[in-house]
Amino acid sequence: MKLRSTLLEELTWTEIESAIEGGAKTVIVPAGSVEQHGPHLGILKDAAWAEAIGVELAEKLGDALVAPVIRPGCSEHHMGFSGTISYRPETLMRVLEDYCSSLDSHGFEHIVLFSLHGGNFPAMNAILPSIADDVNAQIITLLDKGLLIDPLMEGLDEMGISADARGHGGAAVTASVWHLRPDLVREAEFTPGFMGDVSTSTLMMNGLDAVTELGHMGDPTKATLELGEEVTERIVAAFSERIYAERGDSDE
Numbered sequence: 001m002k003l004r005s006t007l008l009e010e011l012t013w014t015e016i017e018s019a020i021e022g023g024a025k026t027v028i029v030p031a032g033s034v035e036q037h038g039p040h041l042g043i044l045k046d047a048a049w050a051e052a053i054g055v056e057l058a059e060k061l062g063d064a065l066v067a068p069v070i071r072p073g074c075s076e077h078h079m080g081f082s083g084t085i086s087y088r089p090e091t092l093m094r095v096l097e098d099y100c101s102s103l104d105s106h107g108f109e110h111i112v113l114f115s116l117h118g119g120n121f122p123a124m125n126a127i128l129p130s131i132a133d134d135v136n137a138q139i140i141t142l143l144d145k146g147l148l149i150d151p152l153m154e155g156l157d158e159m160g161i162s163a164d165a166r167g168h169g170g171a172a173v174t175a176s177v178w179h180l181r182p183d184l185v186r187e188a189e190f191t192p193g194f195m196g197d198v199s200t201s202t203l204m205m206n207g208l209d210a211v212t213e214l215g216h217m218g219d220p221t222k223a224t225l226e227l228g229e230e231v232t233e234r235i236v237a238a239f240s241e242r243i244y245a246e247r248g249d250s251d252e
Contacts, residue, residue: 026065034071049180057236064112072085074123156231191220
């Protein structure tokens with residue numbers, strides 16, 4: 001059966017049932033955030049980016065569907081900027097539990113969890129053991145910062161762009177979003193962000209507005225559509241390789 005979409009929310013229940021019976025045993029749960037990324041990216045950036053990467057990943061796997069993206073995330077450190085919506089960690093944990101329980105009940109055998117917002121990692125990783133105990137499906141997690149950051153850095157290196165151009169709203173992420181969701185990108189607003197060194201703990205404690213008035217880090221002026229395609233392909237390749245390994249099949 002040829003599906004109209006890999007997105008669960010765009011399919012009817014009968015199409016989803018048929019897809020599962022036909023071998024679509026993997027469901028991907030992308031998580032993002034609704035938070036600022038400087039003046040050049042819409043606040044839906046992380047959520048929209050995660051959904052788009054989820055679709056690319058499902059198409060590469062060929063036997064997966066994509067659950068509705070978890071839009072808000074744990075973004076308290078961005079609340080100094082207008083429009084940001086932040087979940088409490090326990091809220092995100094409960095949402096993730098209910099997502100996995102619901103999807104498990106429909107017969108999916110593999111539930112893939114990933115987040116393109118690093119602030120979600122602690123809460124998501126904390127609840128994983130409980131979820132794994134409560135569902136029959138195999139929980140496959142891509143909640144490893146290296147698995148996300150390495151493709152970004154490798155993409156910059158491939159394009160000959162300095163590593164310090166990376167960052168929150170910097171060159172690599174801006175480029176990937178530009179490639180996948182150009183409607184969220186304001187090229188006229190590209191400007192270098194905070195380029196100094198600051199620890200994650202400092203950002204989480206004091207908020208990003210204590211570091212940068214514009215809200216972003218790195219240098220989006222170095223973003224190009226070519227870089228965006230390179231970074232996107234590297235993320236999808238890294239994610240799919242992990243999934244193949246966890247499911248015990250091979251990358252064909």
